[in-house]
Amino acid sequence: MVSLVGSRKLKAQALLRLILTRSLALVLISVVVQTRAESVADVDSIVYAQDIKAAMYRHIDNVVGDDGRFNIVDDVTNEALILRFVQIHDPVRQIGDDVYFACTDFHVDGIKDKLYDVDFWLREEKGELIVFQTKIHKEPRNSLLYGWYKHPRYTFVNDAIEYLYSN
Known part of the structure; x- marks a missing residue:
């Protein structure tokens, strides 16, 4: 029984790590996309x-x-x-x-x-x-x-x- 609880705990921790890793990846992707969009907007606002x-x-x-x-x-x-x-x-x-x-x-x-x-x-x-x-x-x-x-x-x-x- 102890090993079953330990196994569930390890699975829960692994799942939590996976969720956190994917969340962090999504945050980083959105920052990169926003930064690129702002730099494109800056290029578009240049007046020649x-x-x-x-x-x-x-x-x-x-x-x-x-x-x-x-x-x-x-x-x-x-x-x-x-x-x-x-x-x-x-x-x-x-x-x-x-x-x-x-x-x-x-x-x-x-x-x-x-x-x-x-x-x-x-x-x-x-x-x-x-x-x-x-x-x-x-x-x-x-x-x-x-x-x-x-x-x-x-x-x-x-x-x-x-x-x-x-x-």
């Missing part, structure tokens, strides 16, 4: 220059009218401007944890050499880069020697705007 440019082209397509005109109010002069898209400058960049930046050229409708440099700030919303701020960075000025050139209103110091002159 082409992502910023693609978002900018989408934005420009959405805000430019069927006639190709981009309407913006100059926040310094309060003038309503009618511009046409020329290009996105390289490089586009990340300027914060979740803020991205693109600089563009638009010319005055009908005057191709009269260029405005317009800056756009983007951030990710629901998995998509969205423009949340637009500012005129450089305005066209005319020089007898050089013709039209872009005169800066502000510069960037550590990715913050520093105004060069006041109104």
Whole structure:
């Protein structure tokens, strides 16, 4: 009888070890799977220059009218401007944890050499880069020697705007 009780006790211990071993294995597998999923999510959240440019082209397509005109109010002069898209400058960049930046050229409708440099700030919303701020960075000025050139209103110091002159 003693040997029967001892045998049952050994079987119970073996069963308990098996259950604990399998439970530990399941916990380890779930940790590995979760870690891999997080690392894949981190890779998916990397924003590349082409992502910023693609978002900018989408934005420009959405805000430019069927006639190709981009309407913006100059926040310094309060003038309503009618511009046409020329290009996105390289490089586009990340300027914060979740803020991205693109600089563009638009010319005055009908005057191709009269260029405005317009800056756009983007951030990710629901998995998509969205423009949340637009500012005129450089305005066209005319020089007898050089013709039209872009005169800066502000510069960037550590990715913050520093105004060069006041109104």
